[in-house]
Amino acid sequence: MGVARSDWTAVVTGAASGIGAACARRFVAEGGKVIGADIDEAGLAALEQELGSASFVGVRCDITVEADVAGAVERATATFGGLDVVVASAGIGFLSEVADHPLADWQRVLNVSLTGTFLTVKHGGQALRAAGRGGSIVVVASLNAVQPGRGVAAYCAAKAGVVALTEVAAMELGPYNVRVNAIAPGLVRTSMTTPAWQMPGIVDEFVENAPLGRYAEAHEIANVVYFLASDESSFVSGSLYGVDGGARTRRYPDM
Ligand code: NAD
Secondary structure (H helix, E strand, O other): OHHHOOOOEEEEEOOOOHHHHHHHHHHHHOOOEEEEEEOOHHHHHHHHHHHOOOOEEEEEOOOOOHHHHHHHHHHHHHHHOOOOEEEEOOOOOOOEOHHHOOHHHHHHHHHHHHHHHHHHHHHHHHHHHHHOOOEEEEEEOOHHHOOOOOOEHHHHHHHHHHHHHHHHHHHHHHHHOEEEEEEEEOOEEOOOOHHHHHOOOHHHHHHHHOOOOOOEEHHHHHHHHHHHHOHHHOOOOOOEEEEOOOHHHOOOOOO
């Protein structure tokens, strides 16, 4: 990808918080320029203040709105002169058992976490293909793409879907030297998972089942995203990287 260039630019969705914000911080620390795309304008403004607008520019972008995503991708070239890396981190979940799941919430999760990721890969891939200098797309999937979790059916379906999307995009964009990979984090302490710390058993169950015996902090996920964004992973494409403390080895934790 373009991290080998001295000036490289990334678009990161979900950059206002959690894993997306950690990726933005890591990229800027490595000399990259970042367009942060999110619906949380206050969060983006705070990060722009922290990282400096010469390195990080926040753009209001709802990833379910195609024009927003196209606009955020265009801003990379307009503001920083190019595009090398795209990270699709924005996503949501919803807690409900399948037999009780409201259709509207099912559709909302699929719309943001699957279709929004599709739009991000679509427009990111289009721009990287057109620029003709290769690139890297990293999709933040989840351990739940490959390991079921009670009460998170819509999330599991969306994350399994983004892994399939990643593999197809890797096949199609490979000839343009654009690599596409996904990561599958286990439990990470972010805004998304804050409720888990109030629910009995959830955090303990993950920690007990993860061979490393703990949950992750967002910067540990960003480290792997940076590896996949950088030329250190120059022959890695179409892969799904587990970043879960080994939790995937316990495929059926209840057994
Ligand atoms: P987070 O809630 O801290 O960050 C998610 C960000 O996405 C927020 O800033 C939010 O405003 C943004 N967002 C939500 N809907 C959006 C939309 N329609 N358009 C643009 N932005 C939108 O959560 P996080 O933990 O950093 O999650 C990032 C990604 O990591 C998600 O895809 C999530 O599914 C995945 N993930 C998280 C964990 C975990 O344990 N935290 C584990 C595995 C995977």
